[in-house]
Amino acid sequence: MTSPFTLHSQASDCAARRGEVRTLHGTVQTPVFMPVGTQATVKGVTPENLKELGAQIILGNTYHLYIRPGHELIRSFGGLHKFMNWDQPILTDSGGFQIFSLKDLTKITEEGAAFKSHLDGSKLFLSPEDAVAVQEALGSDIMMCLDTCIPYPATREEAIASTDLTGRWAKRSRAAHKERGQLLFGIIQGGMYPDLRAKAVEELVEVGFDGYALGGLSVGEPAELMMEITEEIAALMPADYPRYLMGVGTPENLVEAVYRGIDMFDCVMPTRNARNGMLFTSSGRLVIKNARHQDDQRPVDEECDCYTCRHYSRAYLRHLFMAREILSSQLNTIHNLHYYVGLMARIRKAIEEDRFAQFRQEFYAKRTVE
Ligand SMILES: CCOC(=O)Nc1nc2cc3nc(NC)[nH]c3cc2c(=O)[nH]1
Numbered sequence: 001m002t003s004p005f006t007l008h009s010q011a012s013d014c015a016a017r018r019g020e021v022r023t024l025h026g027t028v029q030t031p032v033f034m035p036v037g038t039q040a041t042v043k044g045v046t047p048e049n050l051k052e053l054g055a056q057i058i059l060g061n062t063y064h065l066y067i068r069p070g071h072e073l074i075r076s077f078g079g080l081h082k083f084m085n086w087d088q089p090i091l092t093d094s095g096g097f098q099i100f101s102l103k104d105l106t107k108i109t110e111e112g113a114a115f116k117s118h119l120d121g122s123k124l125f126l127s128p129e130d131a132v133a134v135q136e137a138l139g140s141d142i143m144m145c146l147d148t149c150i151p152y153p154a155t156r157e158e159a160i161a162s163t164d165l166t167g168r169w170a171k172r173s174r175a176a177h178k179e180r181g182q183l184l185f186g187i188i189q190g191g192m193y194p195d196l197r198a199k200a201v202e203e204l205v206e207v208g209f210d211g212y213a214l215g216g217l218s219v220g221e222p223a224e225l226m227m228e229i230t231e232e233i234a235a236l237m238p239a240d241y242p243r244y245l246m247g248v249g250t251p252e253n254l255v256e257a258v259y260r261g262i263d264m265f266d267c268v269m270p271t272r273n274a275r276n277g278m279l280f281t282s283s284g285r286l287v288i289k290n291a292r293h294q295d296d297q298r299p300v301d302e303e304c305d306c307y308t309c310r311h312y313s314r315a316y317l318r319h320l321f322m323a324r325e326i327l328s329s330q331l332n333t334i335h336n337l338h339y340y341v342g343l344m345a346r347i348r349k350a351i352e353e354d355r356f357a358q359f360r361q362e363f364y365a366k367r368t369v370e
């Protein structure tokens with residue numbers, strides 16, 4: 001197994017590292033934040049907007065695309081890149097998380113997951129092999145194994161049963177994946193039990209993947225617990241392979257997880273919060289509908305050079321939001337994604353210059369809660 005990951009520099013005073021992941025559609029500089037594009041679009045922005053704000057790689061969602069428009073249709077267009085006009089890397093999740101979040105609609109057996117479509121209630125089934133086949137049809141650069149995401153809290157027995165099943169499914173996913181340049185990542189479960197997670201790492205490394213993801217976190221557990229598990233398990237994940245923390249997180253979560261050795265992140269927060277009028281800035285969060293922005297001529301963030309901050313005032317963005325204008329989502333999303341992608345660029349530079357621990361101090365010093 002040759003690793004797609006190259007380590008450029010390791011921080012001298014913490015686990016943070018600067019690297020790159022080679023994929024079919026290009027090399028991704030890490031640490032990296034991946035905007036979420038669930039239904040073959042990052043909601044509210046075009047691929048050109050994404051390139052301008054610096055996005056390197058985006059997430060597609062297997063479950064949603066399987067349900068609609070269907071992976072065979074997308075295959076007939078030459079895959080997801082062509083279908084959505086995005087020619088840079090795409091990571092597709094197995095959809096496991098979405099299927100299991102429809103929990104009352106899902107039945108898990110050794111064979112796979114039987115579930116009802118959230119669109120029309122029709123009965124569907126995905127085995128680990130099916131999930132790989134769907135992602136191969138989509139042509140994603142990084143595929144994820146079908147896994148079972150353990151809810152929080154879960155008993156040790158539940159965690160053991162679910163983690164062991166995820167391990168058997170990972171073996172089947174690896175066997176089903178024909179080597180065509182697409183990368184396949186394994187997902188570490190284990191609930192909030194470090195010994196179960198350590199065992200899961202060992203088993204997945206034994207099977208051999210192109211990268212390893214920490215699953216089953218950011219599922220409602222306290223932030224401290226998420227960081228404890230991340231710290232302990234990241235240290236056990238192969239240092240010469242990409243480490244991906246799924247579904248995380250706030251800007252603070254990203255800084256803390258990079259500090260503990262994580263390379264890759266995805267989260268709906270910057271895009272979803274943008275549509276709800278919650279904007280990220282270098283000094284904290286800003287709620288645009290707040291009356292105090294009504295006649296404020298300043299941009300969202302004076303330190304931001306995104307398209308939105310270069311052309312529009314807080315007053316205008318508040319007006320668009322109050323009027324429920326479509327442009328509100330577009331401009332707010334451009335700003336929030338620029339903030340997240342820009343934060344990762346500043347983190348990469350800090351690690352290159354071996355001053356990440358200092359960067360982390362300064363990052364907190366500036367955050368006065370708005
Ligand atoms: C992105 C890879 O996803 C998968 O294929 N399965 C999976 N997805 C998750 C997504 C998550 N999002 C959050 N919080 C917002 N936690 C997550 C966990 C998983 C997971 O365990 N397994």
Ligand SMILES: [Zn+2]
Nearest residue numbers: 304306309335
């Ligand atoms: Zn901005």
